[in-house]
Amino acid sequence: MKQITCIDDLREIHQRRVPKMFFDYVDRGSYAEETLRANRDDFQDIKFRQRILVDISERDLSTEIIGERAALPLILAPVGSTGMQYGDGEIHACRAAQAAGIPYTLSTMSICSLEDVAANVEQPFWFQLYVMRDRGFVKALIERAIAAKCSALVLTVDLQVIGQRHQDIKNGMSVPPEIFRLKNLIDIATKPRWVKGILAGKSRNFGNIAGHLPGSKDLGSVSAWVASQFDPSLNWKDIDWIRSIWPGKLIIKGILDVEDAALAVKAGAEALVVSNHGGRQLDGAPSSIEVLPDVVDAVGDQIEVMFDGGIRSGQDVMRALAMGARSCMIGRAYIYGLGAFGGPGVTKAIDIIKNELSTTMALCGVNSIEEIDDHVLAL
Numbered sequence: 001m002k003q004i005t006c007i008d009d010l011r012e013i014h015q016r017r018v019p020k021m022f023f024d025y026v027d028r029g030s031y032a033e034e035t036l037r038a039n040r041d042d043f044q045d046i047k048f049r050q051r052i053l054v055d056i057s058e059r060d061l062s063t064e065i066i067g068e069r070a071a072l073p074l075i076l077a078p079v080g081s082t083g084m085q086y087g088d089g090e091i092h093a094c095r096a097a098q099a100a101g102i103p104y105t106l107s108t109m110s111i112c113s114l115e116d117v118a119a120n121v122e123q124p125f126w127f128q129l130y131v132m133r134d135r136g137f138v139k140a141l142i143e144r145a146i147a148a149k150c151s152a153l154v155l156t157v158d159l160q161v162i163g164q165r166h167q168d169i170k171n172g173m174s175v176p177p178e179i180f181r182l183k184n185l186i187d188i189a190t191k192p193r194w195v196k197g198i199l200a201g202k203s204r205n206f207g208n209i210a211g212h213l214p215g216s217k218d219l220g221s222v223s224a225w226v227a228s229q230f231d232p233s234l235n236w237k238d239i240d241w242i243r244s245i246w247p248g249k250l251i252i253k254g255i256l257d258v259e260d261a262a263l264a265v266k267a268g269a270e271a272l273v274v275s276n277h278g279g280r281q282l283d284g285a286p287s288s289i290e291v292l293p294d295v296v297d298a299v300g301d302q303i304e305v306m307f308d309g310g311i312r313s314g315q316d317v318m319r320a321l322a323m324g325a326r327s328c329m330i331g332r333a334y335i336y337g338l339g340a341f342g343g344p345g346v347t348k349a350i351d352i353i354k355n356e357l358s359t360t361m362a363l364c365g366v367n368s369i370e371e372i373d374d375h376v377l378a379l
């Protein structure tokens, strides 16, 4: 892996090794992909102040994330179907995160179930919740997360309906995926390493939501399935209901608006994630980094502000921290590593970002995460 020096290198190998329908599912965004592009482009407008002759020999990248020590201000974001990128992908990703000393978030839409992951990793992980129409099922899902000793619940609030991803429709990325379509079969036949990995994995279907999936003869579009299963009536009052079942830390993911940020504070969440779902939902929404400073100004110290969207480097993490985030989630950056090399690829992605962050801190004359604020920016 010596030749792999940046996240883009991992992306390139992921693209070569994983069938197109699954690579595109990760890589692409909704509709015209304006927000997907803005997430990346807007980072590039944020410039650093280079500082010199500061003793930066003792840099410490560790920090606290919702009251727990973490080796880095980084979290692996929930990513549905991770186990289709690489066999047992969720277990490999969770192990890599724990070895690196950072939290891992398991999606409701994971391939490996809560129980599978819990049985195969050493430490607690976070669980991301989608609220489905069947509230009895949602209650049971939260109870399973409690039984699996999950240490935080990440409630995703920006996907009551799904933003259309044109490429997924063209590729037959339905629920379940149309792998037996001729074009997909031919593509899969050229990816033997991927097939071997998937066949070696424990699960090949969404492990948390058995009983809520269509039969294999009943292929539906992702949007039709989401419309049939996800609860469009979800609203702020439901937070109390979730709180009545979940006793632990609650993180609200998918905030882009200052009024919603204030409501998340009122709802008593421990943290919120400024996120536009990686440009996969409301196309035309601002980039996450554009709205971050306003959200931070609006909530002050009343709630911990996390950030995601477009992070592909340690420089991007530094920019988000400088604009007020306390920690950052990464989605595609670690999935590219997973698709390319399995668990070691996730470790590589984390290491790349860590080393870039460390060097960026040094060149900005900063020794600790707590020191990072807008003084490192050339405003």
Ligand SMILES: Cc1cc2nc3c(=O)[nH]c(=O)nc-3n(C[C@H](O)[C@H](O)[C@H](O)COP(=O)(O)O)c2cc1C
Pocket (backbone or CB within 6 Å): 025, 026, 027, 039, 077, 078, 079, 080, 081, 107, 108, 109, 128, 156, 253, 275, 276, 277, 278, 279, 280, 308, 309, 310, 311, 329, 330, 331, 332, 333
């Ligand atoms: C393939 C894929 C699947 C995702 N699935 C979920 C999910 O199941 N739940 C969720 O809350 N967010 C999901 N997200 C959004 C991520 O958690 C995160 O917000 C986003 O990836 C951040 O943008 P980035 O990929 O540019 O880092 C998904 C993102 C991707 C790329």
Ligand SMILES: CCCCCCC(=O)C(=O)O
Pocket (backbone or CB within 6 Å): 080, 109, 159, 174, 175, 222, 226, 277, 280
């Ligand atoms: C295959 C069903 C996808 C549900 C949503 C998963 C997600 O959050 C995303 O793709 O983004």
